[in-house]
Amino acid sequence: MRVLVAGAHGQVGRHVVRLLAEHEDHEPVGLVRKQEYVDDVASWGGEPVRGDVTDRESLDSAFADCDAVVFAAGSSGEDVWGVDRDGAMACVDAAEATDTERFVMLSAMNADQPQESPEALREYLRAKAAADDYLRESELTYTVVRPGALSDDPGTGRIRVGADLDRDDATIPREDTAATLVETLTVEETNGTTFELLRGDTAIETALRGLDS
Known part of the structure; x- marks a missing residue:
């Protein structure tokens, strides 16, 4: 599978590129x-x-x-509407225009309920929610x-996934996040789903395949 990574130089994106390259x-x-x-x-x-998500x-x-x-x-909080919302939407439009069928979106926990997060994060989460909906x-x-x-x-x-996870430890390593994004590409149980992701005790593939249960 030929996979475009938008944000390939970012802190998660670089892990995604490396993991994809290691995958035969x-x-x-x-x-x-x-x-x-x-x-x-x-x-x-x-x-x-070369390309810029803010330049369709x-x-x-x-x-x-x-x-x-x-x-x-x-x-990174500098242009949440231009990059996190409009940039993501531009990539959705480009994927549709070029018949790029599969799209995995890195979003953020609480995007569906920004009021549950500190005020400094709420605008970012609203931008992410708009992109997710689009x-x-x-x-x-x-x-998503x-x-x-x-x-x-x-x-x-090892991870935890689900629609509404217990926030007892609401963290996840970037490396595991990237590995989840890569695994999600080919796990059919994730198609058409939105789920939260935290560190856990279940192997990534096993956790993702359990989403339909």
């Missing part, structure tokens, strides 16, 4: 905004392509010949993954 059935294409990121993406095993016209050539998209781009209303085969607070702890390969 996947071919990662890393979408980067800056020329200076090209060599990094190549060193992680991805095919770098730059995306179609990047999306061409791709089978799937992992949207892992983010504004994807779900599209014709694409989608999955909503992790808790991301950490730089080493990945364990």
Whole structure:
């Protein structure tokens, strides 16, 4: 599967590129905004392509010949409406325009209930919620993954997933988040689902296959 990673140079996206490159059935294409990121993406095993999620016209050539998209781009709070909402929507439009059928969205826990989060995060969560809704209303085969607070702890390969998880430990390593996004691409039980993601005790594939139970 040829997979475009939007936000390939980001903290989660770089893990996604590396994991896809290690997978014998996947071919990662890393979408980067800056020329200076090209060599990094190549060193992680991805095919770098230039494009900007805030510039819709730059995306179609990047999306061409791709089978799937992992949207892992983010504004780091600097432009939540331009990147986290409109940028994600532009990628949905580009996927539809280029017949890129599969779309996995990296969202955020509490996107559906921003009032449950600190006020500083609420605008970001509203932007993410709008992007999630836009994807779900599209014709694409989608999955929306909503992790808790991301950490730089080493990945364990074990997670918890569900519609409304207990927040007793509302964290997840970035590495495990990336591994979940990659695994989600080919686990049919995740098609058309939105789920939360936290660290846990269940192997990633097993946890994802249990979503339909």
